[in-house]
Amino acid sequence: MGLIKEFREFALKGNMLDLAVGVIIGAAFGSIVNSLIKDMIMPVVGMAGEVDFTNRYIPLGAKVREAVEANPNIGLEEARKLGSVLAYGSFITITINFLILALCIFLVVKAFNSARRRFEAEKPPAPPPGPTNEEKLLTEIRDLLARR
Numbered sequence: 001m002g003l004i005k006e007f008r009e010f011a012l013k014g015n016m017l018d019l020a021v022g023v024i025i026g027a028a029f030g031s032i033v034n035s036l037i038k039d040m041i042m043p044v045v046g047m048a049g050e051v052d053f054t055n056r057y058i059p060l061g062a063k064v065r066e067a068v069e070a071n072p073n074i075g076l077e078e079a080r081k082l083g084s085v086l087a088y089g090s091f092i093t094i095t096i097n098f099l100i101l102a103l104c105i106f107l108v109v110k111a112f113n114s115a116r117r118r119f120e121a122e123k124p125p126a127p128p129p130g131p132t133n134e135e136k137l138l139t140e141i142r143d144l145l146a147r148r
Helices: 002-011 014-049 062-070 076-082 088-122 133-147
Strands: none
Touching: 014 088, 062 076
């Protein structure tokens, strides 16, 4: 019974909800960046260098090598159906995708930290704490002794 209670306390903490929201927003943000790379950046890179990285591969299986020798324009999906391929183009695209996503997250975190520092700098400094009860009592004793 204690395990269920502990799990309930863990699941209902505010941090757990924040984490869930962060994961959902992160997944949506990842989809946006994937689309940006796939649909906007890679076609421009392909035009500039006449390269479509996503379909670049090295045939590894004998069937694939024979098919590529007969027809060099076989796409990646067709080649995968025939046998093993080393899809380095897909890896390059995913790596570029990761780097851009990491840059976007870095810029968001940097902006957040900058705004937080600015907000903290705007707060007036806390007033110095007043004397403690002990200090007040000692002051009264001193004043009484001084009057004698």
